[in-house]
Amino acid sequence: MSILSVNRLCRDVMRDLTLRKRLQDDPAGALSAYPHPLTDAERAALLGGDVGMLYRMGGNTFLMGYLGRYKVFGLDTASYSERMRAMNEKKAG
Amino acid sequence: MASIVGAIGVPHNPNFPALIAREGPECETARLFAGLRAELAALQPDLIVMFDTDHLNTFFLDNLPIFGVGVADEFSGPNDDVPAMKRYTAPSHAAFANHLLSAVVRADFDPALVQDFEVDHSVSVPLNFLTPDLRVPSIPIFINGHVPPLPKAARCFALGEAVRRAVESWPEPLRVVTIGSGSFSLDVHGTKTNPGQPSGVPAPEWAARILQLIERDQFSDLIAESTQEQMLRAGNVGGELLNWIAMLGTINGHALQWIKPEVKHGHAYAIWR
Numbered sequence: 226m227s228i229l230s231v232n233r234l235c236r237d238v239m240r241d242l243t244l245r246k247r248l249q250d251d252p253a254g255a256l257s258a259y260p261h262p263l264t265d266a267e268r269a270a271l272l273g274g275d276v277g278m279l280y281r282m283g284g285n286t287f288l289m290g291y292l293g294r295y296k297v298f299g300l301d302t303a304s305y306s307e308r309m310r311a312m313n314e315k316k317a318g
Numbered sequence: 319m320a321s322i323v324g325a326i327g328v329p330h331n332p333n334f335p336a337l338i339a340r341e342g343p344e345c346e347t348a349r350l351f352a353g354l355r356a357e358l359a360a361l362q363p364d365l366i367v368m369f370d371t372d373h374l375n376t377f378f379l380d381n382l383p384i385f386g387v388g389v390a391d392e393f394s395g396p397n398d399d400v401p402a403m404k405r406y407t408a409p410s411h412a413a414f415a416n417h418l419l420s421a422v423v424r425a426d427f428d429p430a431l432v433q434d435f436e437v438d439h440s441v442s443v444p445l446n447f448l449t450p451d452l453r454v455p456s457i458p459i460f461i462n463g464h465v466p467p468l469p470k471a472a473r474c475f476a477l478g479e480a481v482r483r484a485v486e487s488w489p490e491p492l493r494v495v496t497i498g499s500g501s502f503s504l505d506v507h508g509t510k511t512n513p514g515q516p517s518g519v520p521a522p523e524w525a526a527r528i529l530q531l532i533e534r535d536q537f538s539d540l541i542a543e544s545t546q547e548q549m550l551r552a553g554n555v556g557g558e559l560l561n562w563i564a565m566l567g568t569i570n571g572h573a574l575q576w577i578k579p580e581v582k583h584g585h586a587y588a589i590w591r
Contacts, residue, residue, distance in 0.1 A: 306513065
């Protein structure tokens with residue numbers, strides 16, 4: 226299953242300041258308006274800041290790093306690192 | 319004919335501009351880059367060819383080539399919001415890049431033609447510190463070192479050899495320097511960062527091993543040991559070693575002048591001429 230839209234969103238958080246601000250102010254609304262399709266599971270993982278789940282689903286680490294760096298979905302550098310370090314050696318496939 | 323007059327290996331960490339802005343020209347990173355800047359200037363290059371692994375800022379997951387040759391009169395970067403660094407436009411050489419592309423295809427490689435591109439910190443940070451006046455045109459040759467399946471180290475070394483022969487088949491007597499850009503062991507926003515930090519160095523012993531093999535000119539052993547699994551165990555940017563390996567493929571008899579490691583940072587600075 227493609228996780229392309231999640232990866233695209235993550236890169237857009239770095240490139241698109243308007244999207245970034247909308248995600249910080251109204252994450253659910255911003256995701257609903259995002260033009261690339263997201264599954265319910267992807268949406269739930271993003272809104273929960275569950276980067277570990279997104280990593281298991283195929284999220285790219287360079288791109289997901291922007292979520293912590295730019296503080297969206299309740300993440301920051303420290304919490305992002307903690308959740309990703311918990312995934313070390315756990316990714317399947 | 320054109321010739322490769324020297325080759326350089328450098329790291330390209332996106333925190334370098336902020337670090338040097340904060341700590342000044344006497345900090346270790348600034349002095350190491352200054353040393354290579356002086357070496358590069360002494361070589362009087364007409365052209366730079368840089369092997370680079372993009373971090374999904376030039377390309378994206380929807381269309382990701384194993385190899386690509388950047389063909390442009392100029393290109394801009396960094397496009398990935400590097401602290402303390404403005405975007406700038408760097409000169410390139412479209413005709414020479416087209417020549418490289420054609421020659422490398424005739425040598426049985428399959429690089430993509432890449433036009434109208436931007437580059438990220440992996441190209442812009444080294445150029446900023448090695449050629450701050452940006453007078454020397456540069457051509458990026460992109461290698462996918464980040465998203466498996468990665469090309470084999472032997473393939474990347476052979477690409478470097480093919481690039482050298484391609485350079486030597488250009489009729490004008492241009493002086494060309496090649497650059498391999500990247501780290502030996504580093505994890506950035508992956509699963510192996512230091513606790514609470516954006517990065518970490520998961521395998522300093524692998525960085526030390528690479529250093530040892532380079533110092534001893536044991537390139538065959540380096541290639542044999544640089545498997546995808548080994549490189550990625552050293553961090554999510556461990557595949558940047560492939561840029562160095564491609565650069566080593568270009569040196570053909572030039573001697574290592576010096577290599578200065580920062581093993582705890584998982585990278586090194588080096589010059590061959």
